[in-house]
Amino acid sequence: MKILQILESPLPITSPGANAMVDFAGLTTTAVAVVSDQMREGKPLVGFGFGSIGRWAVGGILRDRMIPRLVAADPADLRDDCGLVDPFRCWDVAMRNEKPGGHGDRASAMGALDMALWDLRSKAEELPLYRLLANRFRSGVADADVAVYAAGGYYVPGKGVEALVDELKGYLDLGYRETKIKIGAASLAEDLARIEAAVATMGGGDRVAVDANGRFDIQTALTYAKALEPFKLRWFEEAGDPLDFRLQAVLAEHYDGPLATGENLFSSQDARNLLRYGGMRADRDILQFDCGLAYGLPDYLRTLDIMHSHGWSPRSVHPHGGHQMSLHLAAGLGLGGNESYPGVFQPLGGFADNSEIKDGRVTLPDVPGVGLELKGDLWNWLNDTFDA
Template identity: 30%
Template sequence: MKISGIESILLSYLPKNPPRDGLSGIPTRDVYLVKITTDEGITGIGEGFALGSLKSTAIIVEEILKPLLIGEDPTQIEGLWQKMYRTTFRVGRRGIVLAAMSAIDIALWDILGKKAGLPVCKLLGGVKDSLVAYASAGYYQEGKGLDGLAREMEGYRSQGFRAAKMKVGGESLAVDVERVRVAREALGPEVKLAVDANNAWDYSTALRFARAIEKYDILFFEEPLSSDDVQGSIKLARDCDIPIAGYETEYTRFGLRDLIVQDAVDIVQTDVIWSGGISEARKIGILASTFGKECIPHFSAGAVSLAANLHFGVSLANINLFELTVDDNPLRSELSLGSIEVRDGMIYVPDRPGLGIELNEQLVDRFRVEI
């Protein structure tokens, strides 16, 4: 079997009330997809992170990666990953290049699963069929206020979620501490609460915040600092009692290695559409397990990303919790014709061959962006 074609699909959705996290606003929900075709008629779909960089990611694929892959055997996934990574050495080790590689790698796993007639998680030696899902939202939004945040969190509790996560870092410490208090009370004692600063703070600010919210029984404190500040994160993980989680913004196992080895994080987070695909995310998860650390897949994008992160997540014993971003986004909830089941606080991996995703072509046409 040979790769015969690679097509970029660019999708963008404009939320009615755009959310904001601790670092910046999110005016659009962008989804970059690749469709890889083969001479045997098997097609694979992959997704790469592309918030605000849809066209740039497509150009990376078209100009750099596609020429490396046409005519190659799509089942030689590790070899093709290494070929892409070595060839792009002088271009970048984070960001758009890794996002483009992620989309390619995921599509190759989709092809291999369809060729074998098995879900991707089975090819990876999956250890379970579901994960505990936590509702990830709690964004800053115009007009929401404390009452709106409380209603949001009460909604997650009533839907059966066992944990929820909220954004911090976008307001003063006093305001954010009060927001955490309101969320904690709305969730009640049985539902766990995590916070995510999206790299917004320095060490001293993050430590003051952590000490102010420790009494609210926080599950974890995600990406409090820049992922460049390894020494700051080492100190923070040592000095506060809340587990520090991160850093998907470090992308590959090479960057996360120092954070893991030096105990700069207690919980390792990675995302198959940021890190270089399922292949690299799994290596990160295994590296985390070597140091006795839990791994949590990050997820905030489209339906293909959701499925791919789930297949990765159920393949490792040190992954038990899964991020399910639940804001307004049809590119997550409607892009696949076969929905992913969420029930009683659990999210279930698709059991169809490959990723188990079939694109809703009507939705693709509705939200497509031309290069």
């Protein structure tokens, strides 16, 4: 098996609204297509990937560094003993001469490329990715379904509490039982009114998480924590800057409820520092590392090993991103659940078009690869852009 061509393109993401730090007008990510010499039904076998959701396109890093390294490599150096393209060997080649540290856009570029390579590999083995992962890393045991929560509650001009309640009722109608809403862009009083409405609509604080997207300084984080405590929420997410481990540790000393963070940590090294210095509690807190933003699966597996060495279960991980790659990791590696974007960040948000949420859980389609072809709008864009 040989890679013939690697293509990349910015992929526009439609998503109205804002969180406490940014709005999403004009947001893009990077899509990747890895074209192989293998044929299926008269067409080359192609792996597709993208750099998750919430960060901008990073095509320059791929075009200038990572793709040329793979294209210039001896094809034998990219294959394993089965003769198939090996994502681990490709990762090593793509990351050659990359200096340690600086885990920013480079991590997303590698994440997009790595997703496409795993899509290609699982298609070559004619397995859904989650089953391939379970076979390799979990003695063949895959979860039959995955717990998912609906991420929404974004700030939109003119959107009040009544509109938020209507949004959450829509998630309940779709089969979700837990949700997450944004805080931090309004006053504390306004946010508390939104939270009260969300708790009443969803049927309890344990079904509602809140996310400040890194907005607060330590005093504001503690003020919110005191106000949130009576709600007994599912979790309080990313109160302060994701690299302010001292803030996270102090918050954990003052807030008994579950805390969540990690979506904006892009390497196993940063994950290790969070567990060392961030005061995170393995008995209740949630980690949200996103494979697509954090160098892809090889480094994600290192993160899971680090978690294990610090006494954490993989069930504490609920990946950020609301996309199919994270869902495959959750089912194949035994993670605790997965985010879902049923109404935003299209065409990437949510899962396959035919996926059905039942009582807050979803199954994965039994098709080879990641299954991006099963999202109609996304597949039309991939087909038009890469002539797939």
